[in-house]
Amino acid sequence: MNRLFFRFFVLVMLSITAATFAIYFVFARLFGDPLDDIARRQASAQIFLLEQYVDHAPADEWLARLNKVREVSEAHFDLVPLAQARAALPRAAQAALLRGEVVLDPAHKAFFRRVDLGGERYVGSEDDAIHAWNLPIDLGRALAMEVLRYVIVALALLVPIALWSRSHWQALQSLSRVADEFGAGKLAARARMAPSDAVYPLAERMNAMAGRIQDLLDTQRNLLHSVSHELRTPIARLEFALELLSERAADLARDAAPAGDVAASARAAGAAALLKRVAAMEGDLAELNALVNELLSMSKLDSNEALQRAPFALAPLLRECADGLHPQPARLRCVLDPALDMVEADRRLLARALGNLLRNAQKYAAGEVLLAARRIGPDIEIAVEDDGPGIPEEERERVFDPFYRLDRSRDRATGGFGLGLSIARKAVALHGGSLRVERSALGGARFVVNLPGQAA
Structure with missing residues (x-):
């Protein structure tokens, strides 16, 4: 002001x-x-x-x-x-x-x-x-008197202008705070202005825009959550049907085994082919089930109750995430700062984000993965690096988009669903932190998590 x-x-x-x-x-x-x-x-x-x-x-x-x-x-x-x-x-x-x-x-x-x-x-x-x-x-x-006359006129003009500007400045500051809160995820934030305020029309349009965005996001979140839940019922039916079909195929194979004639051999071969097909269908169904779980995780991260902070030791969590990789990379290094000590965060969400980053590094690494963490003043920086092909600079923001895969030629077993990095960034953002990707000294990608204001 x-x-x-x-x-x-x-x-x-x-x-x-x-x-x-x-x-x-x-x-x-x-x-x-x-x-x-x-x-x-x-x-x-x-x-x-x-x-x-x-x-x-x-x-x-x-x-x-x-x-x-x-x-x-x-x-x-x-x-x-x-x-x-x-x-x-x-x-x-x-x-x-x-x-x-x-x-x-x-x-x-x-x-x-x-x-x-x-x-x-x-x-x-x-x-x-x-x-x-x-x-x-x-x-x-005489000139001094003229100057003084003009200064008095200027001050007489500026006093009411200052009062007018102050009221406008306070109103704009209020709108700025509402915009910051809305951008931080508080979708219920609204501007409260009296109809007599000069910026009241702007506040009303801003509130209408915020309400529309909130409705769209709520609709999207509810749709995602509802569809994910509704898919569980047919998935469960398919799992049950495939299990019955697998048992029936196994019974046919056992019945045909002792006979030894051509018909029995044909039935045995058919039963074996059926078992193989059932196994492939069970794999597809498991993949579909995993996708539903990922979608549910995304919808939970969008809710206001997603974050549950509590103090815990960070170093053991990082080691747990590294030990949970299967299969283990040829070289997995953990370089942890002794000053990490305790942090206050949602342990489950943070572990989910770091696990996704480590699995992504494991997937694309040629043989080496590095997990490093250090304290920079009150902040904590966690880096996950690999010696894989890396990520082109023009793609480094897009990899965090849901369902986006850098290499579309990979099959689903290798490329995943394209949700892991998106979930990781949302989980870090809920903690007020940031997640970015850059070039690693190992030659591949380096994902950097910054958690602000974590006092030792």
Whole structure:
């Protein structure tokens, strides 16, 4: 707020300064130099004495009255040759002097005027001029007063503007906080504004947008959760049917075994083929069941009750995740900082995220996987690296998208469903952390988890 108002204040002052110069040049162009008017007002008493007292004297008393004025005035009145007066003035002012006008010289606090045009005051007076100096002309003081006047006007404008800006700034800050909360996953966050607030229409549109997004996400989450649950029933029926079919095929194979004739051999071969087909179908069904479990995990991560924080030791959890890899890579290294100590997080979710990262590294590693963790100030950094083919830079964000697989030519047994990295990033994000991928020193991919604010 202070920075915004300061910038606005500077802008207003610069605008007023520019307007002041513009006014000065326009008025000087149309009506003459305003500084001359100020100087003329300040020297008006001396000009009045000359024009109303000295000039109104009879010809034989003109010099006597000029001497009286010299005695009583602090200004000095000298008679100088007209040529000398013209030489002291700029070319534009010399014509006014020749016409008998009072010509001001504010820089020297003086003015010039011809004695007369026809030599009526005294002999040769048409060739003389009056030089009045030490006049009470102070342009600096006048300019300071003008500046102060404009500053007061600026302040009078800025005070109500400041109050108006403050109310708008507070309203915008409130909208910013709501946007931050909504972006952090609090989908129920809404802006609370009075109808009289200037940003009330914006707040209403923002609330409508947030409500629409919340409805869409809730619908998507409910659909995903419902479909995943509904799929469990037909999966269970298929498992039961396949189990019965497998038992029936086994019975046929046993019945055909002792006979030894051609028909029995054919029945045995058919039973064996059926058993093989049933086994393949059971594999597909197990894969479908695993996909449903992954989808349910995704839907649970989107719920507000997904995170259950509790303090626990991080190092044992990391070792458990590494030991849980099957089959184990040829080389699996764990480099753990002794300062890891206790953390406060959801142990189950964090283990799920790290397990997904390790299984991903195991899947693509040529033979080496590295799990490293260290404390950086209050934060904790966990890295999972492999010596596999790595991930191109342009694909490093897309690998976290659900159902996205980098190598689409891989079969499902190797490539998975494309949900593991997405689940890992969501689990880390629920802890307020981040998950990114970069190039590993081993040659493959390096997934880095950052958990902020984990005090030792």
